[in-house]
Every structure is written in C-alpha cells, then in structure tokens.
Amino acid sequence: MTDAAANELLRSLLRDDDRAALSDIFGARVRFDEPLADYTSWKIGGPADAFALVETTGELAALLRFGFKRKLPWFVLGSGSNLLVGDGGIRGIVLRLGGEFARIEIEDESAAVVVRAGASSSLALLTAQAASRGAVGIGALAGIPGSVGGALRMNAGTDREIGDFVRDVLVQTPAKPQPHPVSPQYFYRHTTLEHDAVVASVTLAFERGEPAVVRKEMQSRLVRRKKTQPLQLPNAGSCFRNPPGDKAGRLIEAAGAKGWRHGGAEVSPLHGNFIVNDGTATAADVATLLARVRGAVAERFGVEMELEVHFVGVFA
Numbered sequence: 001m002t003d004a005a006a007n008e009l010l011r012s013l014l015r016d017d018d019r020a021a022l023s024d025i026f027g028a029r030v031r032f033d034e035p036l037a038d039y040t041s042w043k044i045g046g047p048a049d050a051f052a053l054v055e056t057t058g059e060l061a062a063l064l065r066f067g068f069k070r071k072l073p074w075f076v077l078g079s080g081s082n083l084l085v086g087d088g089g090i091r092g093i094v095l096r097l098g099g100e101f102a103r104i105e106i107e108d109e110s111a112a113v114v115v116r117a118g119a120s121s122s123l124a125l126l127t128a129q130a131a132s133r134g135a136v137g138i139g140a141l142a143g144i145p146g147s148v149g150g151a152l153r154m155n156a157g158t159d160r161e162i163g164d165f166v167r168d169v170l171v172q173t174p175a176k177p178q179p180h181p182v183s184p185q186y187f188y189r190h191t192t193l194e195h196d197a198v199v200a201s202v203t204l205a206f207e208r209g210e211p212a213v214v215r216k217e218m219q220s221r222l223v224r225r226k227k228t229q230p231l232q233l234p235n236a237g238s239c240f241r242n243p244p245g246d247k248a249g250r251l252i253e254a255a256g257a258k259g260w261r262h263g264g265a266e267v268s269p270l271h272g273n274f275i276v277n278d279g280t281a282t283a284a285d286v287a288t289l290l291a292r293v294r295g296a297v298a299e300r301f302g303v304e305m306e307l308e309v310h311f312v313g314v315f316a
C-alpha cells in the first residue's frame with residue numbers, strides 16, 4: 001500500500017459540521033480522536049473519529065438517524081472484551097451505551113427468576129444478582145467479562161449460552177430507531193441479529209432454584225477460571241472458536257505454539273487460546289501472532305480455526 005493510501009485510511013471522516021452536530025446532541029459526552037486502548041480488555045486500539053457515550057434510547061435514536069443521514073459508519077462498543085481494534089483506529093462514530101442502558105431489574109415469577117437488563121449493564125453484576133435469587137443455569141455465564149449487549153451479540157457462554165435464557169430482546173436500528181422487539185436465532189458464538197441492530201435491552205428467564213446451591217456452583221466455576229486463565233495480563237479471552245468436536249486451546253498447545261511471541265504479544269503459556277499483551281503489544285503484533293498460530297494448526301492438523309474475537313478498524 002502506498003503512503004498516500006495508508007494516510008487516507010487514517011483520515012477522520014468527520015467534517016466540522018458533523019463535530020458540531022454531535023456536540024449538540026452529546027455535549028461533553030462526545031470526544032473526538034479518542035484513543036480506544038483504554039476501552040478494550042486487550043488495552044490495544046487506535047483512535048475513534050468520534051466516541052460518544054449514549055445514555056438514553058432517545059439519544060441512540062438521534063445518533064442512528066444522524067449517522068444514516070450523513071452516511072457515516074458507526075460501531076457499537078460494549079466493554080471491548082472480545083475486540084481487536086486496529087492500531088489505525090476506527091473511522092466514523094464509536095458509540096458506547098451507559099445511563100439508562102445500565103439498569104438491571106430482577107423479578108420473581110411463580111417458578112422463574114426474570115432479569116430485565118439494559119445492554120450496557122455488566123454481565124458480572126447480572127450473574128451475581130441473579131445467582132442470589134436462585135437463577136438456575138446462571139453459572140454458565142459467570143466470569144465472562146463484558147456487557148449484556150455484547151454477550152447477546154456474541155451469544156456468550158460456556159456449556160450453556162445466554163441465548164438459552166432469552167425471553168425477549170429490544171433493538172434500535174437506523175431504519176427503525178425506536179426500541180422494538182426482534183427474535184434472533186442463537187448459534188455458537190454468533191447470532192442472526194442484523195449487523196446494524198444495537199441491542200437496547202434483554203429479558204432473560206431462569207428456572208428458580210435454591211440460591212445457596214446456585215451461588216456455590218457459580219463460585220466453583222469462578223475458581224476454576226482463575227486457575228486456568230491468564231487473568232493478570234490484558235487479553236480478550238479465547239481468540240479462536242472451538243472447531244467441531246475439538247478445542248482450539250488443545251490444538252494450539254499440540255502445535256507447540258504456547259509461549260510464542262510477536263512484539264509485545266504472547267500465546268499464553270497457561271492457556272493456548274489466549275493471547276496476552278505484555279503492555280507493549282500493538283494490534284499488528286496480535287494479528288501477526290494469530291495468523292501464525294492459525295497457520296501452524298492448519299499445517300499440523302488440517303483444521304482451519306475461525307476467529308472468535310472481532311477485528312475492527314484500520315490495521316494498515
């Protein structure tokens with residue numbers, strides 16, 4: 001790629017009047033050319049042209065209408081625990097939900113624990129609160145970092161997934177900016193949710209059990225995670241999806257890739273499917289290491305692993 005082409009990829013898409021319009025909607029809650037590393041669990045990522053903290057469904061509707069009218073790309077960032085943001089950052093608007101989207105309400109129905117959660121609420125907080133009400137199965141979501149909206153988009157989980165518990169989902173889209181229900185299908189680490197749908201809130205329903213039993217099961221899962229995952233260094237959890245009938249971590253270890261490094265990125269010696277950042281890694285380091293690991297597994301076992309982490313932004 002020529003220098004001119006690379007520079008073009010790094011140039012902000014926002015005009016002065018776009019910045020003014022966004023400042024009118026969000027005031028101090030919009031920042032321009034904001035580095036994204038602090039908003040991702042990998043602590044990696046270049047600047048967003050605009051980074052807006054959206055606190056109400058009305059503000060989200062206004063932002064989606066604005067982006068649509070101006071043909072500006074936008075990206076919804078949850079807690080950034082499943083993302084590799086390119087060193088060149090993200091062109092257009094990055095939006096993050098907060099405010100009214102952070103609410104969690106729990107109700108008891110005759111035999112069920114029903115949780116209504118805004119998309120920016122913390123999955124960790126939700127699991128802790130639901131466990132204390134005896135929500136059977138919630139342990140499967142315990143210890144997964146991130147927001148409820150991100151979990152829904154990813155169909156996050158372990159032996160059971162968030163989709164197993166969904167009763168309803170409200171989304172907002174550029175074509176239909178007010179919150180409205182949708183019924184996506186859930187698959188292993190992905191859903192049929194439209195790509196331009198922003199999850200606003202989710203209702204989950206669990207069978208009601210004995211809170212002490214549910215909490216104990218959850219606790220033992222959290223302890224197991226601490227022993228098997230390199231949680232001291234920035235990471236994004238499992239990088240590759242498990243191929244059918246196998247484990248990506250097992251294949252990576254068997255390919256001899258544990259401990260491989262590129263720049264500040266390392267394949268964790270503790271868990272082969274985790275790449276950790278020693279504090280100096282760039283997105284390019286991680287991407288290069290991921291490609292090397294994927295190549296080694298393909299060559300050794302003939303298995304083409306698929307990425308679980310989402311790549312977003314400019315990697316040039």
Ligand SMILES: Cc1cc2nc3c(=O)[nH]c(=O)nc-3n(C[C@H](O)[C@H](O)[C@H](O)COP(=O)(O)OP(=O)(O)OC[C@H]3O[C@@H](n4cnc5c(N)ncnc54)[C@H](O)[C@@H]3O)c2cc1C
Nearest residue numbers: 078079080081082146147149150151153156157199236237
């Ligand atoms: C230590 C560690 C352990 C992990 N363990 C697990 C595990 O056991 N199981 C598992 O499944 N995952 C695991 N993960 C991965 C990650 O935590 C999950 O994928 C999580 O659900 C991502 O949520 P997030 O809010 O961080 O989303 P982000 O990483 O911010 O975004 C992920 C995707 O969701 C989209 N998104 C975010 N919010 C919304 C919204 N409101 N509406 C529409 N789309 C949205 C983003 O655009 C992006 O495409 C782990 C990660 C870490 C760091």
